[in-house]
Amino acid sequence: xxxxxxxxxxxxxxxxxxxxxxxxxxxxxxxxxxxxxxxxxxxxxxxxxxxxxxxxxxxxxxxxxxxxxxxxxxxxxxxxxxxxxxxxxxxxxxxxxxxxxxxxxxxxxxxxxxxxxxxxxxxxxxxxxxxxxxxxxxxxxxxxxxxxxxxxxxxxxxxxxxxxxxxxxxxxxxxxxxxxxxxxxxxxxxxxxxxxxxxxxxxxxxxxxxxxxxxxxxxxxxxxxxxxxxxxxxxxxxxxxxxxxxx
Amino acid sequence: xxxxxxxxxxxxxxxxxxxxxxxxxxxxxxxxxxxxxxxxxxxxxxxxxxxxxxxxxxxxxxxxxxxxxxxxxxxxxxxxxxxxxxxxxxxxxxxxxxxxxxxxxxxxxxxxxxxxxxxxxxxxxxxxxxxxxxxxxxxxxxxxxxxxxxxxxxxxxxxxxxxxxxxxxxxxxxxxxxxxxxxxxxxxxxxxxxxxxxxxxxxxxxxxxxxxxxxxxxxxxxxxxxxxxxxxxxxxxxxxxxxxxxxxxxxxxxxxxxxxxxxxxxxxxxxxxxxxxxxxxxxxxxxxxxxxxxxxxxxxxxxxxxxxxxxxxx
Ligand SMILES: Cc1cc2nc3c(=O)[nH]c(=O)nc-3n(C[C@H](O)[C@H](O)[C@H](O)COP(=O)(O)OP(=O)(O)OC[C@H]3O[C@@H](n4cnc5c(N)ncnc54)[C@H](O)[C@@H]3O)c2cc1C
Ligand SMILES: Nc1ncnc2c1ncn2[C@@H]1O[C@H](COP(=O)(O)O)[C@@H](O)[C@H]1O
Numbered sequence: 001x002x003x004x005x006x007x008x009x010x011x012x013x014x015x016x017x018x019x020x021x022x023x024x025x026x027x028x029x030x031x032x033x034x035x036x037x038x039x040x041x042x043x044x045x046x047x048x049x050x051x052x053x054x055x056x057x058x059x060x061x062x063x064x065x066x067x068x069x070x071x072x073x074x075x076x077x078x079x080x081x082x083x084x085x086x087x088x089x090x091x092x093x094x095x096x097x098x099x100x101x102x103x104x105x106x107x108x109x110x111x112x113x114x115x116x117x118x119x120x121x122x123x124x125x126x127x128x129x130x131x132x133x134x135x136x137x138x139x140x141x142x143x144x145x146x147x148x149x150x151x152x153x154x155x156x157x158x159x160x161x162x163x164x165x166x167x168x169x170x171x172x173x174x175x176x177x178x179x180x181x182x183x184x185x186x187x188x189x190x191x192x193x194x195x196x197x198x199x200x201x202x203x204x205x206x207x208x209x210x211x212x213x214x215x216x217x218x219x220x221x222x223x224x225x226x227x228x229x230x231x232x233x234x235x236x237x238x239x240x241x242x243x244x245x246x247x
Numbered sequence: 248x249x250x251x252x253x254x255x256x257x258x259x260x261x262x263x264x265x266x267x268x269x270x271x272x273x274x275x276x277x278x279x280x281x282x283x284x285x286x287x288x289x290x291x292x293x294x295x296x297x298x299x300x301x302x303x304x305x306x307x308x309x310x311x312x313x314x315x316x317x318x319x320x321x322x323x324x325x326x327x328x329x330x331x332x333x334x335x336x337x338x339x340x341x342x343x344x345x346x347x348x349x350x351x352x353x354x355x356x357x358x359x360x361x362x363x364x365x366x367x368x369x370x371x372x373x374x375x376x377x378x379x380x381x382x383x384x385x386x387x388x389x390x391x392x393x394x395x396x397x398x399x400x401x402x403x404x405x406x407x408x409x410x411x412x413x414x415x416x417x418x419x420x421x422x423x424x425x426x427x428x429x430x431x432x433x434x435x436x437x438x439x440x441x442x443x444x445x446x447x448x449x450x451x452x453x454x455x456x457x458x459x460x461x462x463x464x465x466x467x468x469x470x471x472x473x474x475x476x477x478x479x480x481x482x483x484x485x486x487x488x489x490x491x492x493x494x495x496x497x498x499x500x501x502x503x504x505x506x507x508x509x510x511x512x513x514x515x516x517x518x519x520x521x522x523x524x525x526x527x528x529x530x531x532x533x534x535x536x537x538x539x540x541x542x543x544x545x546x547x548x549x550x551x552x553x554x555x556x557x558x559x560x561x
Contacts, residue, residue, distance in 0.1 A: 164424045210385060
């Protein structure tokens with residue numbers, strides 16, 4: 001069996017973002033393995049531990065993405081493939097760039113995060129599934145293998161459902177599926193020796209980025225003291241009614 | 248043609264569909280094209296209502312929703328209409344199956360757009376990125392697949408005619424087998440459409456305390472939201488979670504009760520018009536993002552708020 005996690009490197013949500021000219025400048029940001037993809041890595045590891053086989057991390061992005069691949073290797077993934085591309089690629093272009101590598105790997109299943117913390121895209125799972133001609137289960141919260149099928153629980157817009165799917169298939173991951181482990185020191189040491197195969201991607205972006213800006217809405221910051229809860233509540237309701245005119 | 252995916256609840260078109268129609272009409276006008284609709288149903292769909300909004304209506308009854316069936320239905324309608332642009336309301340489901348559609352059409356995918364327009368044969372859009380912190384402008388040549396963020400666009404009016412209805416024959420596709428639906432009981436307005444959202448965080452202390460959150464939401468005609476901490480604790484269903492892994496909301500009024508204001512939570516609500524926070528910790532990060540706030544204990548402030556709103560309504 002082979003379990004593949006597709007990952008990317010993104011800025012830590014806690015780190016401050018800057019815009020230089022009309023582009024986000026990530027030079028000062030702390031870059032991390034996308035936390036949504038972390039659930040994919042963790043699930044690949046758990047599946048391997050339970051069913052045997054190999055857990056492979058496939059990373060897409062610029063040179064620095066190697067750090068995120070190393071993180072996944074330090075968590076326990078067996079080896080990595082880095083599809084290198086400097087620049088922005090929309091999810092359709094990313095899926096096109098990954099399809100050959102994924103077909104070569106012929107995985108039992110593919111896992112990737114439900115949403116990307118940089119481009120806020122939710123489409124990669126669906127695009128990858130279409131590229132591979134297999135079903136997608138989005139926003140997975142439980143996953144069990146049963147022979148050549150998987151039983152999975154996943155979220156819909158409203159409610160959730162259990163599905164059975166013949167493998168291979170693509171699953172997008174999120175909170176609730178598992179608790180990602182931290183890389184251990186021995187894990188980090190071992191990761192340094194693990195193989196990362198570099199592939200230069202053929203990428204043809206369909207979407208062009210024109211400009212980016214940070215529009216923090218200036219907030220009023222009228223914070224009342226609640227020592228007298230009744231007075232504070234009445235004043236708040238008055239402000240919402242008379243000033244903001246929202247109630 | 249510009250093709251609109253009309254989302255519905257079996258009986259009525261959803262508000263998001265009327266926003267998507269407005270966007271589709273703008274593109275159609277710029278390209279000198281007509282607007283076709285596609286109405287996909289598990290069992291039944293509001294065909295008569297939908298006919299009023301488009302010039303041709305493609306329909307198909309496909310059985311339980313799966314990303315594969317819905318992608319196949321949209322692709323069939325795109326083929327039948329010769330559409331070069333597909334416009335749909337943005338939702339977690341649509342953003343999944345339209346990933347398939349965009350790949351199949353080799354289209355530029357413009358996700359969760361705030362605004363969109365056509366110029367020189369290309370489609371432009373603005374959208375958020377980096378956990379809702381950055382606004383970006385993007386462009387794609389045709390074909391495009393575009394999703395419309397809820398509450399960003401005026402609602403379309405009926406056209407005044409009744410479109411021809413064309414039943415699609417959608418091919419069977421390999422897909423998942425739905426074993427069991429876990430429906431959540433629906434109360435009041437839907438979270439993503441609500442103009443007022445009242446969210447409780449871990450500071451609420453218990454599932455029971457949310458009765459008061461529900462009461463305030465109902466008084467304001469709004470919906471209840473929850474943080475991940477609350478969902479993880481099992482106090483509220485995941486469908487109510489606001490944030491990076493939950494829903495994105497942009498109401499006129501967002502009230503956060505006992506919520507610390509973690510970035511992943513802010514990602515789901517930081518574009519709300521007015522943000523109100525109640526937290527006992529004056530240093531809580533949520534206050535930096537609040538227009539109004541009360542530093543105090545929710546267990547005292549929330550009942551007082553409910554009373555004050557009731558008084559205002561009388
Ligand atoms: C990949 C990833 C995705 C995530 N996605 C989401 C998401 O979609 N949505 C989300 O919400 N979180 C998400 N999180 C979690 C997020 O980081 C926070 O842990 C979470 O939002 C905290 O919820 P909270 O504010 O309810 O709880 P806490 O952070 O524990 O805050 C509780 C607050 O209540 C206050 N309080 C306590 N008692 C009282 C009282 N009696 N009266 C008034 N105030 C009181 C406290 O001062 C505190 O500020 C995600 C995390 C990760 C890693
Ligand atoms: N959401 C986005 N849409 C379009 N381009 C982006 C987006 N996010 C980042 N980029 C650009 O893509 C390039 C590489 O981004 P990154 O891979 O995040 O370093 C940079 O020029 C970014 O500005």
